[in-house]
Amino acid sequence: MTKKNTTLLTLVLVMGFLVGCGAKIPNVDWTLKISGEVATPMEFSFADLAKMDQTDLNDIMMEKSTGEDEITSWSGVKLDDILVQAGAADDYVSITAIASDGYSIEIAKEELTGAIVALKNSEEWIVTVTPDKGPIRLVTPLTPANRWVFGIVELQVNK
Amino acid sequence: MRRWRSILISLSFLSIILFSACSHANDDLIVNIDQQEITVTRDMYHEIEAGVNIADEKDYDLPLEYLFYQNGVKVVDSVDIIQDEAITTYAWKEIAENIYWRNVSQIEIDGQLYTIDQLNVHRGGFGFAVEHSITDVAVLTAEALGISFGDKNSGFVLSSMPVDHVVWFFLDGFGYEQFQYAEQEGILPNLSMAGDFYPSYSIYPPKTSTVTAALLSGLDSTQNGVWVSGIRSLNVPSIIAAVKDSGQKVLIIEGSSTPFNYPNAEIVLSGDRDGDGSTDDNVFNHAQEAFQAGIPSLTMVHFHGIDDVGHTYGPYSEEWRVKVKEIDQMMGQLLQELPASTLAVIFPDHGMHNVIGDSELGNHGNLILDDMGIYIILHNK
Numbered sequence: 243m244t245k246k247n248t249t250l251l252t253l254v255l256v257m258g259f260l261v262g263c264g265a266k267i268p269n270v271d272w273t274l275k276i277s278g279e280v281a282t283p284m285e286f287s288f289a290d291l292a293k294m295d296q297t298d299l300n301d302i303m304m305e306k307s308t309g310e311d312e313i314t315s316w317s318g319v320k321l322d323d324i325l326v327q328a329g330a331a332d333d334y335v336s337i338t339a340i341a342s343d344g345y346s347i348e349i350a351k352e353e354l355t356g357a358i359v360a361l362k363n364s365e366e367w368i369v370t371v372t373p374d375k376g377p378i379r380l381v382t383p384l385t386p387a388n389r390w391v392f393g394i395v396e397l398q399v400n401k
Numbered sequence: 402m403r404r405w406r407s408i409l410i411s412l413s414f415l416s417i418i419l420f421s422a423c424s425h426a427n428d429d430l431i432v433n434i435d436q437q438e439i440t441v442t443r444d445m446y447h448e449i450e451a452g453v454n455i456a457d458e459k460d461y462d463l464p465l466e467y468l469f470y471q472n473g474v475k476v477v478d479s480v481d482i483i484q485d486e487a488i489t490t491y492a493w494k495e496i497a498e499n500i501y502w503r504n505v506s507q508i509e510i511d512g513q514l515y516t517i518d519q520l521n522v523h524r525g526g527f528g529f530a531v532e533h534s535i536t537d538v539a540v541l542t543a544e545a546l547g548i549s550f551g552d553k554n555s556g557f558v559l560s561s562m563p564v565d566h567v568v569w570f571f572l573d574g575f576g577y578e579q580f581q582y583a584e585q586e587g588i589l590p591n592l593s594m595a596g597d598f599y600p601s602y603s604i605y606p607p608k609t610s611t612v613t614a615a616l617l618s619g620l621d622s623t624q625n626g627v628w629v630s631g632i633r634s635l636n637v638p639s640i641i642a643a644v645k646d647s648g649q650k651v652l653i654i655e656g657s658s659t660p661f662n663y664p665n666a667e668i669v670l671s672g673d674r675d676g677d678g679s680t681d682d683n684v685f686n687h688a689q690e691a692f693q694a695g696i697p698s699l700t701m702v703h704f705h706g707i708d709d710v711g712h713t714y715g716p717y718s719e720e721w722r723v724k725v726k727e728i729d730q731m732m733g734q735l736l737q738e739l740p741a742s743t744l745a746v747i748f749p750d751h752g753m754h755n756v757i758g759d760s761e762l763g764n765h766g767n768l769i770l771d772d773m774g775i776y777i778i779l780h781n782k
Contacts (some may be wrong), residue, residue, distance in 0.1 A: 302673055310458070335674045348672030349660035388658070400674065 245348040250254035266368050268383035270377045276323075276360065278338070281329025284356050288361075288369075288377055294319045305386040316381045319398075330399045338398040339380050339391040349382065349398065350387050357382040358392070368392075421596050430506040431519040433662060434472055441468065446505045453629050465502040466768045470523055470605040471623060477768045478525030482508075484517050486526075493525070498756065498765035519764055526772060527577075532556055533601035533777055535612055538746055539619035539640035542567045545744045550643040557599075561781055565742040569701040570732060571616075573609060574708025575767065576752020577601075577724070577774035579716050588726050591733030597781030605766050606630070606750035607772045609708070613661040616750070617641060633662045640699070641666050650697035654687045656680035656705040667697075681706040681724075685731045692738045702735070704728055708753070715762030716753045716771075739782045747778035 270288040277283050297320050304312045323333075337354060340346045359370060360381045369377035376393025410660075430441040444456055449468060454461040469477055477493035486698045501509045507516050533556065543550035548564035583589045597681050604615045606629070614627030617639040622628050625637050641651045642665050649667040653659070657680050659668060669691075673685035688702045706724050712722040732747070739745060754771035756764045765772040 335676075336669055336672050338672075343634055344662035344664050345659055345713075346668060346670060348670045348674075349674075350672065386539075400672070 244290050262332065267381075268369050268377070270369050272377050272395075274285075274377070274378060274394060275396040276324060276328040276330075276398060276399070279331040279334055283308045284328045286324065291319050292361055293357060293380065294323060295310045296361070299356070299358060299360075299381060299383055302381075302383045304390070315364050316358065317358040317365070318358040318378070318381070319360045320358040321354060321359060323395075324359060331401055334399045334401055336400045338396075338400060339389075339394050340396040340398070341391050342376055342393040345391065346387060347391060349385070353382055353385045353389065355384055370397075404652060414764070421688075426705045428505050430517065432468065432472070432522060433519060434469070434474060434522045434523055439472060441505060443505050446502070450502075455629060455631065457530065463502045463507060464604070464606075465500055466497070466605060468502065468630075469768055474522060474524055474768060475602050475604070475605075475772050476525040476770050478523045479520035480523065481519075482515065482517050483519040484515060486518075489571070493767075494754070494769050494771070498504050498764070502663070502780075527600055527770065527774065529600075531600050531602060534615075534621075535601060535748065535750070535775060535777075536615050536619050536621055537601070537617055538569065538748060538777065540777075541746065542569075542640055546647070548643055548647040550620045550640055553619065554561055555697060557779065559744065559779070561742075564744045564781075565698070566740060567699050568696065568743055568745045569699070570692050570735070570741060570747040571703040572663075572707060572728065572732075572747065572749045573702055573703065573705045574711050574716075574751060574753050574763075575728070575749045577770065577776050578771050579707075579711075579725075580749075580776060582717060582726050583722075583729075586722070588722055589729050590662070591729045591736070592747070592778070595732065595736060596778045597746070599779070601748070601775050601777050603653070603749075603751045603773050603775045605768060605773070607767070609660045610749050612750035617661070633659075634664075635662075642668070644699050644719070647679055647698075649699070650754050651699045652691060652697050654691065654700070654702045655682055656684060656703060666732045670700075676728060679706050679709075681728065681731065685698070687739060688735055694739060696743075698739065704731070711753045711763040712761045713763070718762070721763075736780060736782070741782060743782045745778075745780040745782065747780065751775065 252371045256338040267289055274286045274289040282379050296317050300315045301313050304314045336348050336350045338346055358381050360379045363371050368379055378392050378394055380390055383387045429442055432439045432441055449462050449750045450632050453463060453467055479490055479492050482489045500512045503509050507514060511540060537555045540553050541555035541557050544555055545562055545564050545567050566775055583592045603612055608630050610630050611622050611627050613633055614625050617621055618625040618635055618637050641663060645665040646649050653663050653666045654669045657672040671680050671681050671687050684704055705729055710721050710724040751761045752772050752774055755767045
């Protein structure tokens with residue numbers, strides 16, 4: 243093998259390694275349960291969610307109840323995609339989001355327009371940015387941030 | 402010569418120490434609370450700021466009220482600000498919303514920064530002795546159910562104890578001043594006759610999450626670690642855990658969300674599924690259903706509507722009066738439907754005051770009687 247080929251091979255390997263690292267899904271033990279008025283109650287692991295189609299919400303206002311509002315960017319799985327997989331009733335009126343720390347909130351269907359279950363914040367995995375807040379977060383871009391439940395473990399569909 | 406040199410060096414050293422001590426003292430703030438003088442140092446300022454500014458925000462708006470409350474003041478009537486021997490007196494109610502502690506001896510009032518020498522604080526309050534606080538409710542509940550919780554005594558004398566059930570009716574934002582007004586206006590036919598009425602104090606800051614922490618822990622915000630909104634969990638024992646540890650259950654009937662975390666409790670949310678703009682009718686229905694099905698040892702029913710309408714339209718507005726009448730009617734019905742051997746405890750978390758603003762006409766969170774004055778009503782069935 244010539245010196246040129248060796249250099250090229252090394253470059254390809256390094257690039258492959260870097261690309262592989264960038265796309266690597268963190269090993270996270272987390273389950274999101276979908277329950278209530280659905281045809282099939284389901285459980286999604288973090289890896290399941292990471293493998294689904296991802297949607298970006300760029301530069302959206304995070305209206306906080308305390309402190310300054312922030313412009314933020316998130317990416318994750320469309321809530322609608324998750325609900326379709328679970329067979330949520332078409333005429334559901336709200337969803338109760340339950341967090342791992344016990345916080346729960348009932349959110350009306352209209353407020354869930356454009357919502358995602360976010361896995362990344364500003365292109366970084368949430369689990370690495372804010373590990374104490376759980377790896378996934380509900381982001382509902384049309385509402386104040388008290389509905390952006392972090393560390394969600396269950397979404398109950400209500401009629 | 403050598404001796405003189407040593408003396409000179411020693412004197413210089415001493416001067417530096419004295420100068421440093423004096424300059425430090427000049428930074429201090431003298432606070433006089435009802436003739437009792439407190440010297441507030443830089444360390445004290447930073448300790449309070451660190452405890453409150455939990456997100457470590459730059460240019461954090463630190464309310465001066467934290468200093469007052471930590472020194473035992475529950476309601477402020479007025480303050481004298483002394484600057485270069487000039488005294489300016491402010492009614493606290495007029496400036497409480499817009500006064501911040503910028504540094505040890507610097508305060509900002511309505512956007513204007515002042516470096517002050519001394520602050521005289523004049524207490525306000527009910528004008529008569531008040532012995533009860535929201536922190537008594539957890540202890541009272543334990544006493545009524547015959548379980549152990551903390552080492553305090555609630556100070557209430559109950560006619561029948563123990564009882565099978567305690568039901569908390571949590572009337573968000575409907576404080577003492579608002580209750581008195583509504584009673585005088587004749588729009589509280591049920592609540593005004595509901596039981597023994599005890600004027601009480603809330604805790605600072607008078608906001609739902611911090612007061613709920615005090616309600617559940619039986620401890621003041623200076624003791625339970627929930628000193629600011631944004632904290633949702635307790636790190637001290639709660640009455641819910643105590644009830645559960647005694648082999649009994651707790652049911653929480655909430656509006657659309659939990660303002661605080663209730664581990665070990667069954668939670669029923671009552672979002673506005675019928676889209677009528679209020680969660681109160683849904684809370685009411687869930688409470689009725691629970692009473693019919695059989696309630697556990699401790700149940701909490703949290704009505705949010707008076708607070709919501711008060712924020713939007715202002716306390717004492719026509720919309721607010723309509724909401725108060727509605728809640729009074731619901732309460733009248735629920736008190737009748739309580740099962741036997743029940744102690745109902747009716748209380749608000751805080752009151753509310755009028756504000757002038759674009760987004761809302763009512764608010765709470767200050768050391769004024771409108772916000773801090775509450776009551777506890779005991780109704781035995």
